[in-house]
Amino acid sequence: MKGRFRPAVEDRWRDLADRPASSPHRLRTAPLPVSTRSGPPLAAVDHEGHRHLLVPIASGQRVRRGLDGPVLLLRKRPLEDAEVYQSYADLGCLRRDLDDVFTGLCEDVLEEIEGSESESASPTRDAPALKAVHRVLDRWRALFQTSGSPLGVDQLAALFGELTLLARLLEDDPSAHRLWLGPSGNRHDFTTGTDAVEVKSVTGGNALRVRVHGLRQLEAPEGGNLRLVCFRLERATDPASGSSVVDLVARALSLCDDESALLGLLVEAGYRTADAERYRSVLFRVAEERWYAVEKGFPRLTSQDLTAAEVPITVTDVEYTVDLAVEPPHPLSRTRVERYLEAMLVEEGS
Structure with missing residues (x-):
């Protein structure tokens, strides 16, 4: 059902914004209600209040290059705590005025992940979650491009x-x-x-x-x-x-x-x-x-x-x-x- 992930994503980001990360290299995170073979995706907020979606991936997977601002950022990011070391595809929005549109993009990613995980029964290293991220970005990235003349x-x-x-x-x-x-x-x-x-x-x-x-x-x-x-x-x-x-x-x-x-x-x-x-x-x-x-x-x-x-x-x-x-x-x-x-x-x- 379209729109069912939006309230959860917005609630997580809203709660995290009240206690942003303490340094440039840290994130505040909260799990989202989607399952992958490597754990749940995470909503995250950095020290500047920018929103991120972290999608768990296998340690050997490579995140596509080329999306490095000025609006969207995609990179591989490892996170660890006392018990777990996990790699993520970190998708971030660097423009606060585009938070609402970014929410729609992330909702699309979560729906794509859910569908991909349910369709793929083979527990291979090439987990479908990262493919889902790339597919959705292919559909959305033109909207965030800064090239081309603005409308008069x-x-x-x-x-x-x-x-x-x-x-x-x-x-x-x-x-x-x-x-x-x-x-x-x-x-x-x-x-x-x-x-x-x-x-x-x-x-x-x-x-x-x-x-x-x-x-x-x-x-x-x-x-x-x-x-x-x-x-x-x-x-x-x-x-x-x-x-x-x-x-x-x-x-x-x-x-x-x-x-x-x-x-x-x-x-x-x-x-x-x-x-x-x-x-x-x-x-x-x-x-x-x-x-x-x-x-x-x-x-x-x-x-x-x-x-x-x-x-x-x-x-x-x-x-x-x-x-x-x-x-x-x-x-x-x-x-x-x-x-x-x-x-x-x-x-x-x-």
Whole structure:
């Protein structure tokens, strides 16, 4: 069951933080409720208050190199007391502002370890726990990378709109992240394959002018329907009146039943947790929300339009602007929007 290890991990770290290690070479540790052939993994806190997950490994095993900051650290660490000398894969988080995301990573590691240990009956030296750590890190490490340019304000606004809709869908279906295919290269932001939603965010004044990229973005799926939602966003200066993309990411992760999959989508969308701190001060609020049925009569350019006008489809890199402040088209009622989204969730779950 997803989320069952999170309370235990957070409780251990919270208790350990009250009595951090006394020197740079020491850790305070507490066992976690997972079994491996070499003993339980440990939650740990170092003298600076950084959180660690220690996974027991055989003395001859080697921990993968290359993960040495500035956000995550993975290394081999021996611990001993009066009775036991044990080697561990020490996974640590060097950024306190990323503790919550690190908790999700560690929860994923514990679930992977539990599954790997139960599936592997051979008591070989190559215990499955370390393999589980490496597998989970392969899925998560892109989120913690610091390479690449951070998102600009316009990009954050676009992501804010998509995450606003995603969180709404996740409230009704914790698996709704599977509909968010825009980051993976789909021409529509959300789709079941039959029905789709394209999300546009506009900022600045009362403008409702949306930019359309390409001839297929406002084409409905084959045999299906397309809706366009336009969020008019205003910049906010106070967290009481606005939210950041970081806030929406945290909300979506708390609602989602597959945190790892959602984090992968965020990476594809250009969002990296390592940049989260610089994004916290960029606040938006939704000043207006309009939904439209993209069908006959909606102002758009598509490949079918060019074919009908006898314009060669070899025309490429087409971009244009639609002014939604001019009616028609007329916005949809809230009831019609809710019914459409409900139908998409039913279709996705069937």
